[in-house]
């Protein structure tokens with residue numbers, strides 16, 4: 001087997017005959033080709049100097065001299081690892097946002113399509129010179145995800161233009177039976193974030209299939225819808241969306257509920273302020289804004305075929321809150337039974353939840369009008385009906 005030894009071929013002061021130099025170059029090219037083939041065959045790989053010396057020379061030890069008496073890192077200095085299952089539009093938008101925001105030391109990618117998977121891994125690795133150092137691995141085998149702090153599941157069918165998220169249920173439940181058990185086995189202490197649709201029912205499915213405690217299984221839920229809501233209100237008022245506090249709760253989908261009674265802009269509780277000041281507002285305008293939120297995904301899917309960037313930022317934002325123990329409040333899919341009058345079964349839907357390093361810490365006791373809580377209970381019923389079709 002050929003050995004690539006750059007240090008010998010470029011050693012200063014070595015006088016070699018032009019023919020033997022040529023032979024050496026040919027030898028190097030052969031070795032390089034061999035390395036490329038080896039890398040292509042490997043199911044998991046990251047490129048490193050060590051890989052360039054397949055049968056002998058460790059180039060790292062030729063380039064660097066270890067310091068004396070060093071001790072291995074403490075167990076508490078371990079790296080942060082995030083796994084992303086599904087490297088389609090959504091998985092890759094999430095992975096690349098996590099990468100650019102420096103949220104992990106290692107990102108492991110899993111998909112059922114090996115070529116697509118390796119292509120995506122290499123494409124991200126090739127940006128190494130412009131990004132914080134992050135190890136990127138990929139495999140069709142869940143062993144690559146072992147020891148993850150956070151596992152994000154985006155694998156599965158997506159909506160065709162005009163199709164409801166709920167239509168995807170049976171197809172994606174079948175996939176989850178193959179995805180969740182090995183994922184949970186490889187990282188038994190991790191937190192699971194479900195993104196695949198219909199996200200609320202699939203979060204329930206993931207909870208059942210993983211056997212994880214309920215605080216460690218959540219869905220991206222209406223974190224995205226609430227961002228769309230905040231964007232539309234901010235656009236209406238010509239202010240920064242980050243100054244708008246507003247929640248969409250319930251199903252991530254058609255039966256979602258806009259909590260108008262609790263929105264505030266720059267600390268001003270908007271509706272009660274208008275009422276106190278006797279300033280009239282059109283209820284229809286509020287309804288239209290909510291309908292725009294509900295229609296957002298349909299519109300984007302109709303235009304570009306899928307949604308990706310906003311969900312990428314939404315999930316990276318959740319990853320930051322959890323892994324950095326930010327204890328921020330996000331509207332995400334959680335077990336809602338017993339909150340706000342939701343009953344009838346173990347239904348998962350979005351409520352404003354306090355998130356930290358242990359996952360879901362608590363559900364926020366936000367004010368809701370009777371009308372809002374009735375709509376929330378109706379949304380819960382829609383999801384429970386879907387759940388009742390499943391045998392888990």
Ligand SMILES: NC(=O)C1=CN([C@@H]2O[C@H](COP(=O)(O)OP(=O)(O)OC[C@H]3O[C@@H](n4cnc5c(N)ncnc54)[C@H](O)[C@@H]3O)[C@@H](O)[C@H]2O)C=CC1
Nearest residue numbers: 086087088089090111112155156157158195196197306311
């Ligand atoms: N919760 C949310 O807010 C959002 C959810 N979504 C959902 O995310 C999901 C993914 O959407 P896209 O990335 O656009 O779809 P996509 O078709 O681009 O990617 C799906 C990926 O899943 C992979 N996959 C399929 N079966 C698999 C298996 N058994 N194991 C591992 N990987 C498997 C496919 O090979 C593909 O790479 C859909 O269900 C979509 O509805 C999309 C946007 C927002």
Ligand SMILES: CC(=O)C(=O)O
Nearest residue numbers: 165197224297307311
């Ligand atoms: C596809 C989807 O669920 C969304 O963009 O909201």
